[in-house]
Amino acid sequence: MMSSLLLRSCLPSAVRSLLKATHIRNSSSMMGGLQPASVMVLPRSLAPAFESFCQGNCGLLPLLGQSEVEKTLPQLNAVPDIRTICPQFQKYEFGTCTGILTSLEEYSEQLKDMVTFIMDCSFSIDEALEQAGIPRRDLAGPGHAGAYKTTVPCGTIAGFCCPLVATMRPVPKDKLERLLQAAHSMGGQQGQPIHIGDPELLGIEAFSKPDYGSYVQCQPEDVPVFWPSQLTSLEAIIGCKAPLAFTSPPGCTVRVPKNTVFPVGCLTPEMVPEVHAISKDPLHYSIVSAPAAQKVRELESTITIDPGNRGIGHLLLKDELLQSALSLSHARSILVTTGFPTHFNHEPPEETDGPPGAIALAAFLQALGKETTMVVDQRALNLHTKIVEDAVKQGVLKTPIPILTYQGRSMEDAQAFLCKDGDPKSPRFDHLVAIERAGRAADGNYYNARKMNIKHLVDPIDDIFLAAQKIPGISSTGIGDGGNELGMGRVKEAVRKHIRNGDVIACDVEADFAVIAGVSNWGGYALACALYVLNSCQVHDRYLRKATGPSEGAGEERWIQALPSVAKEEKMLGILVQNQVRSGVSGIVGMEVDGLPFHNVHAEMVQKLVDATTRHM
Template identity: 75%
Template sequence: MTFALYLRSCLPSARRCMILQKKSNIRNTSSMPGGLWPASMVVLPNSLAPAFERFCQANSGPLPLLGQSKPEKWISPAQNAVSDTRISCPQFQKYEFGTCTGSLTSLAEHSEQLKDMVAFLLDCSFSLEGTMEKVGLPGRDPAGPGHIGAYKTTVPCVTHAGFSCPLVVTVRAVPEDKLGKLVQASCSLGGERGQPIHIGDPGLLGIKELSKPDYGDPVVCQPGDVPVFWPSQLTSIGAVSSCKAPLAFVSTPGCTVMTDLRDTKAPSSVLTPERIPEVHHISQDPLHYSIASASAVQKVRELETIIGIDPGNRGIGHLLCNDELLKASLSLSHAHSVLITTGFPTHFNHQPPEETDGPPGAIALAAFLQALEKEVSMVVDQRALDLHQKLIEDAIEQGVLKTQVPLLTYKGGSVEVAQEFLCKDGDPKSPRFDHLVAIERAGRAADGNYYNARKMNIKHLVDPIDDLFLAAKKIPGISSTGVGDGGNELGMGKVKEAVKKHIRNGDVIACDVAADFAVIAGVSNWGGYALACALYILNSCEVHRRYLRKAIGSSGAPQGQSWIQALPSVTKEEKMLSILVHHKVRSGVSGVVGMEVDGLPFHSTHAEMIQRLVDVTAVEV
């Protein structure tokens, strides 16, 4: 049951009496006269007011501050005020030293203490029910008993001066086919406040059961429904509890006051491409969707088109699947710890047998992941460990890579050994990495062997790193991406039927191990460059950034200059190829030790590709 009180801006004393007395129950706040809007209230000692204001500013998603009163005299109810005896539900909760000690229908008995207290108003004007009805979903009856469930998460708000609490969220169960329409309608009607902060498995927010809300009534998901979460002003309850104030009051969950204050950043009903959100499915176990703006999505798709050309006429156009680069980069954007692997020893009669395709793309991706402050490691063949260590050291010295990338090896064994490698203490509930990436990495064929494009078996040179990708399939929370240009690379098992049908020797060489996302490029290095560029685009997108941080903390400006410096560039990739040449690494097609990759010259082919990718990327999104 929703209670509402009329409250004017800045709570002047002449109107503060309205907080101290019971008022009529107003069920339909959308029709309030005089331009009044619903808000929740927090009342704190004046000494804590500056800190709470800054706490709200640092966590504006769940705590959208409309305004606050000044510490001046609070007036008792007018003598002729008539109490509505029909109102029995409390409007405020009382807190003493962080503990809720009671519920009140008015604050009249605390009028003396209120003289040195400040009231804060938090915006509650965005209506999820109205939005759901707009897209053809049943809304909740605002006159019904109770209120919609809200849940404490394990997502910490930004702390400030004694205020520290987890984010609280509300949730709606939405049919999957309505997700896109609902999210766009929410952002159209509510601006940033209407954008969800999570779509998918509640467990990713630390919510164990939707049937057990911390406030209100439980939310029930029917088959085919997807949970969609928004930040809740009930986060303020935890904030008040955390500060241990001698006395404080908060609106009872489900109760609002009415104010003529309104957010000056009121949303426009017309969304620009930079604001139109698109929803994309990035994981099934656990269920997870991500959001980015339409303009950012379009740019990533442009990158995918650019790298999809086929300079070697191998027939890779038949392997292309739409939006694999987009979904892979969205998944990587959410990852905290990434494991990259590379290495295709196609030149088995030479030392080293590696080719120049793979390491540059892997290091370029690692460099940008580092710029995003993600943990990055690489796993390579034991016999090639010294080579890759030298490549990384030289890349740091030449300014291609900023800091060291830990190098690992994996010699194989049982499924348990792979799980032990991927998870802390071998516990599948605690993965050490949440995304695996293979860039031009030799992939295991159906017969258990590893083949180069000419059907030569190179198994004796390849460690079974494929086992890690197979084990990851059975560990919730680990996603994988394979980047390839011929179908015999690790991860290309996702498109193996097309490889068998359309790629020369495909029936023999096709990799049998699938990744969640298969990024196809004319040269695999290009796929690594494109992943780095796509991550730049997504993390420069305000819609995606807010979703990543779950509306917690300041939106801030993207770290444009440092991120641009971390992107691939013609100069950096020329240096990287020179490093490979210095260590006698050969071109994959020609076997030449020189400035070429897959038989294609750097300066007239690869340099042009890198510049095209950067030109698309560096435009504001």
């Protein structure tokens, strides 16, 4: 309850004498028993709604307390900042600033029916930079570091709504990790950024022209890092169009008696963040807690056993599963492809590796509320349509997945497929995933592991992945177990050197992330599990939400139900058997994948992944 947050150090006194005692300063550093804060003064009729708005967006609007202005406006015994003299308050009428005031004495009567809100401003970005050993950049103008109105909406609560306002500091990319650790040690959750990378991803177009303050100069090797700004509360006041309101001026903070700055538990080791690059164009980084990242690494290690002794250990790249999952976590619309027609003398020629992993991943993407679509070979459209229908009937999938085909013959066709009206600024998908999908070799053909050319059975879906490399905002993942799968061009040199027939069969088409597994289905299961881990992580969840609105809540029931399970994967393999899909190695129509029995090998792997995912969550 907010009553527990009332400022215990506030001294009752007459309004006029309290206002005269108020000091404002442009620094967020703490001196003695004081801490910086901003002040919002609103009509009493709006106070409950504003309190709910702050609580619903607590990552942005850390509310220290509220009080009746006439009784408990904070008494501040701070030493004024001699570097600058700030006016005490800005006056707003119906959302418009109508005055800058050094005293509120003439509004004594109105203040009797108003409430003061005290917002915590104790975390200092500049102090975190200093602790991380990062020199401050020069401002392009006078005043304080710039802040930007973004296109990210705060959670609308009780009629209050406004855009997120964020402030930026440039950070050398090789010092990002150090900065995040320093900011965490100083500020807990308040020290965590809400965006790292391209400003346009926040809807900021005029980067050199902040809405508030002055632009902070960036160097070529710098990465823009954004934190929530206290000015978000000012936008809320403007948006509510109160007949009368008063606020601290932008860039200025009141110093109030020191209270509990951070909620208990914010500085636990479980919250220490890691930072990972997930896109180069546009530049984008994501963050996750160290324990959650370690859990994903355990999943990656689990799926890399090599039951077929193919030598896949030579193909492994560290943290590809983690980076792919982070990228997918930020994606809104995902295109999944699968299908490896290795049994060219049979109908259908597909194998049992690929579709189960694709369906398992799609099921979890659906649970996260992401648009999920499949693209398959034209000749296999009816097969995959039947597989999806049966998966829905048997509860493996919650809802059907739209299924597309692609038979274009040029990069222009691929771009038209990927983008609305063929416009590369309007991609239909922001992440592509290939799971055990036949991949094009350097000579333009498609080969199974035995060097048999199966090009006549494969549509040029590779072109979609190639076109995506030139469209900003689309990332891609390839999942494979032998090096001839779409996306494995990322490790093609290792495939040629270490995999049998690799000099012929190696896929030449790259994905941004290459997930290597002993069986490709396992990579699909692990990616679904990794997404569960990330979205159950408080650090990552806050970053995804840009600290706006309430958290989804770790381990939400629909996520747990959407995870792979032995029962669901047994049903899925049974569906493939009913449709005469064969095991990849043996060619048997039965309960096996890549020649390995389901009940002794694959079921054990599924259970191991799920147990590792849900342990201690």
